[in-house]
Amino acid sequence: MAFPGQPAPGGGFYQGGYGGAPGGPAFPGQAQDPLYGYFAAVAGQDGQIDADELQRCLTQSGIAGAYKPFNLETCRLMISMLDRDMSGTLGFNEFKELWAVVNGWKQHFLSFDNDRSGTVDRQELEKALMNMGFRLSPQAVTAITKRYSTQGKITFDDYIACCVKLRALTECFRRRDTTQQGFVNFHYDDFIQCVMSI
Numbered sequence: 067m068a069f070p071g072q073p074a075p076g077g078g079f080y081q082g083g084y085g086g087a088p089g090g091p092a093f094p095g096q097a098q099d100p101l102y103g104y105f106a107a108v109a110g111q112d113g114q115i116d117a118d119e120l121q122r123c124l125t126q127s128g129i130a131g132a133y134k135p136f137n138l139e140t141c142r143l144m145i146s147m148l149d150r151d152m153s154g155t156l157g158f159n160e161f162k163e164l165w166a167v168v169n170g171w172k173q174h175f176l177s178f179d180n181d182r183s184g185t186v187d188r189q190e191l192e193k194a195l196m197n198m199g200f201r202l203s204p205q206a207v208t209a210i211t212k213r214y215s216t217q218g219k220i221t222f223d224d225y226i227a228c229c230v231k232l233r234a235l236t237e238c239f240r241r242r243d244t245t246q247q248g249f250v251n252f253h254y255d256d257f258i259q260c261v262m263s264i
Contacts, residue, residue: 115155147234174198200232
């Protein structure tokens with residue numbers, strides 16, 4: 067007789083046991099998480115996902131709704147935001163954190179897309195950034211809009227890229243602003259590392 071999670075005589079797993087996929091879960095305890103299915107469908111044998119796999123995963127999940135799939139550069143930015151071990155990939159726990167952040171930004175995006183066009187314009191972006199706690203000059207908001215918009219409209223994908231970059235740059239700045247006065251001195255190499263790692 068086979069025990070739960072153990073191979074039954076003749077191969078396979080006892081169906082009344084834990085898991086359910088042939089061979090059981092790749093990582094114990096994660097098969098119960100509904101997000102694990104999206105992750106496992108694209109993760110390599112190493113149990114990690116890279117930017118290409120993240121792009122596939124997000125597209126297959128439908129998280130972007132009716133919007134176009136995430137572009138590869140946005141996926142690279144999202145990985146860099148949460149890649150604590152600097153491997154260029156995300157493990158399942160990092161993926162879960164990313165999923166929660168992306169869902170939060172999606173709800174935020176939808177709440178500021180007042181005309182339900184699937185895009186936000188400069189005024190909607192300015193309100194969204196203020197709501198997130200960013201206090202930026204009109205010139206900064208205009209520069210961000212020009213960088214992330216097409217004909218003045220920012221898609222969900224570009225909105226995510228913008229949010230990731232703002233979050234990462236703000237964290238980089240905050241770590242160096244020890245007096246919390248809004249001023250820092252950067253050495254050139256430190257500045258390049260900060261900006262280019264995002």
